[in-house]
Amino acid sequence: MKKFNSAATGILFSALGFIPAQASTPVVFTVDTSRTHQEIDCFGASDAWSMRFIGEMPQQTQEDVARLLFSREVDSNGNPEGIGLSIWRFNIGAGSVEQNDSSHINPHTRTECFLTPDGTYDWSRQAGQRSFLHLAKKYKVPRILGFLNSPPVYFTKNGLATNTGRDGTYNLKEDKYNDFAVFIANVVTGLASHEGINLDYISPVNEPDGHWNWQGPKQEGTPATKYEIARLARILDKEFQSRGIHTRIIIPESSDYRCMMSVHQTGPDRGYEIQSFFSSDSTETYVGNLKSLPRLIAGHSYWTNTPVEYMKECRKALRDTLKKYNVDFWQSEVCIMANDEEIGGGHGYDRTMKTALYVARMIHHDLVFANARSWQWWRAAGGNYKDGLLYQYKSPENSSDTIVDSRLLWTLGNYSRFIRPGAIRLEVNREGTTDSDGATDPDGLMCSAYRNTDGGYVAVIINYSDEDIMTDIRGLGYGIWNLYRTSDEPEERLRLTGTTQNLESIMIPRRSVTTLTSGGIKAE
Incomplete structure (x- = not known):
């Protein structure tokens, strides 16, 4: 948990949990770089209403908050300092x-x-x-x-x-x-x-x-x-x-x-x-x-994120209507509402993957089925409701406001930090299925892929299930790939968990979001 307040700044760390890899037949995703979809414009959030107050806190607190929201820098271990809205x-x-x-x-x-x-x-x-x-x-x-x-x-x-x-x-x-x-x-x-x-x-x-x-x-x-x-x-x-x-x-x-x-x-x-x-x-x-x-x-996208089957069908209908009239689309605001019963509705802030994964599934469906060119969360910071990327509250030991990060923040970062303006979404299919939606199992793995303007590739894989799942990703060539993971493990806040020279036998831990990124790579 990253935590700071208007009087002082501190970062709390604890040991990284180890997730053992279990032998299994990999789920194979194939990215077709010749089949492209929408261009991505941006990922974002708003200043309502908390920035009116946070923006008048001590400068160091403002800087800490801004770094989490806006920074594209990495620390000495290669971990992103922020989510790069x-x-x-x-x-x-x-x-x-x-x-x-x-x-x-x-x-x-x-x-x-x-x-x-x-x-x-x-x-x-x-x-x-x-x-x-x-x-x-x-x-x-x-x-x-x-x-x-x-x-x-x-x-x-x-x-x-x-x-x-x-x-x-x-x-x-x-x-x-x-x-x-x-x-x-x-x-x-x-x-x-x-x-x-x-x-x-x-x-x-x-x-x-x-x-x-x-x-x-x-x-x-x-x-x-x-x-x-x-x-x-x-x-x-x-x-x-x-x-x-x-x-x-x-x-x-x-x-x-x-x-x-x-x-x-x-x-x-x-x-x-x-x-x-x-x-x-x-x-x-x-x-x-x-x-x-x-x-x-x-x-x-309020009120259309549950049940899961309807979430997809609603977005496919939206996509068809947009195509009919030749109109592009931004998903420009959402947070958790009362009908999001799977995670207990909007009341009571949640810093865990429970809310983060639910939102990741929303992002995936908006990008993949509605062809959204932009995806924007409601509030950058909020109180005891699931509407802020950051949680702002008064702690018993400190009379001034305390602001902490959340897995929701970092999960949005699995997309926003790496998929940059001008990126193109690529077709992804799952081996063994003729279903055009095969890259989306809303209760298991969901995979989407993108090509940035610098030629680098990004793949984001959500594992919604309670089981570790092995995966292969084909079609993106070979080279050096970085893996960044967000999970409930103590230090896994968009953490650089390793590198690989191929995209075979990659373990996607339970209840996690993993982003794989390349620089310029060689084609297969």
């Missing part, structure tokens, strides 16, 4: 902090707003979050995205950043669409001029199709119909184009894959999003011709 999500606040208790939002999920009531901008706000923007820049995180859960409170119909007391329409005054677009553009240019931070993407709405309509005190948020989203996207694109802003617009951060393909628990005005936004026949909502908006849709 390649996109960082910055929450652009709506002003619930300034409203205090009248905001109707819990204190720890409120946000500041750069815009003030008199129409001027206060660039000293969101200081903790801005600190992590600079740390992301220091570590050369290649992409930064700004996302908004609500328009500024000065523009909303109810004067709040939450939708309390309203229906399922956008909480934005009819005469404030242009002002909201100007605000977003000003934040983009303001961060560039005042902070030297360039936002590569803007996500102006978040889970607009959620059937709960964002009512209640939990956090900032608003529903919106697809007509309102299209209207905003067009106005925002016009503002960006007129000002020469090259930031790309990402929509709609759907709350559920089913809303992207059809209708789910709401009306048709908040469904069929892929078709509505990217089919030119959908004249009222078509945004596929906007210069600032890529032919890409973002959605969240």
Whole structure:
């Protein structure tokens, strides 16, 4: 467990457990490098809401957290120091902090707003979050995205950043669409001029199709119909184009894959999003011709990760719909929810492989069956709920906050640290089966493979089972391969466990995730 707090930094180690290899017939995976799938854009997480506070802790604590999230360096033993996130999500606040208790939002999920009531901008706000923007820049995180859960409170119909007391329409005054677009553009240019931070993407709405309509005190948020989203996207694109802003617009951060393909628990005005936004026949909502908006849709995988059979079928249906309309896809937010009963639901933080493996299976299915170009976790740090890569809490022996890592963090690193922007996913098949999904046994081994832009290969193997399993990987040539493992063994946090000159008879321990990486290698 890596552990540190706002007063001091320390790393706790214990001995590595030895897992004996048991003789068995290897499971053989064959990688077909001539059959390629999607390009990978990035892996990431967001600063909501903890970085507002962590970003104002002592600098050493901030550096420790940033190293775990962003670093691509290795220690003296060759072990990664961090998970090398390649996109960082910055929450652009709506002003619930300034409203205090009248905001109707819990204190720890409120946000500041750069815009003030008199129409001027206060660039000293969101200081903790801005600190992590600079740390992301220091570590050369290649992409930064700004996302908004609500328009500024000065523009909303109810004067709040939450939708309390309203229906399922956008909480934005009819005469404030242009002002909201100007605000977003000003934040983009303001961060560039005042902070030297360039936002590569803007996500102006978040889970607009959620059937709960964002009512209640939990956090900032608003529903919106697809007509309102299209209207905003067009106005925002016009503002960006007129000002020469090259930031790309990402929509709609759907709350559920089913809303992207059809209708789910709401009306048709908040469904069929892929078709509505990217089919030119959908004249009222078509945004596929906007210069600032890529032919890409973002959605969240909440509520679709169980049961396992449905997880796969849902993603295959999503993939088919995306292909029909020639649209790329980002899985842009997820954490553990109440329906994830296999691991006990979302309440109660879990630093073990129990949650980490469950999430690894989600990542695998999103990449392999939905062809996701990006995979992004919800919060970089959180409290006693399964929504943070890091766990932040007050320990009995220390009045200041303590922050510890988790196997979830390092398991995401099995992907994010090694599969870099521009990588291409490769076809993988399992010997002895004609099933095109043979590389995926959701209760056993799951294997995916990638080729980075430098020519190096990456294979990620999940062993969900309670048995050690021997495997051979064919089709990737020969050379020196590094093996990095995350498991519940004390020191196996993306640990370099060894090297091999071939990919035969590799033992994948029970309840673990192993990444194999090559440099430039010779072809077979």
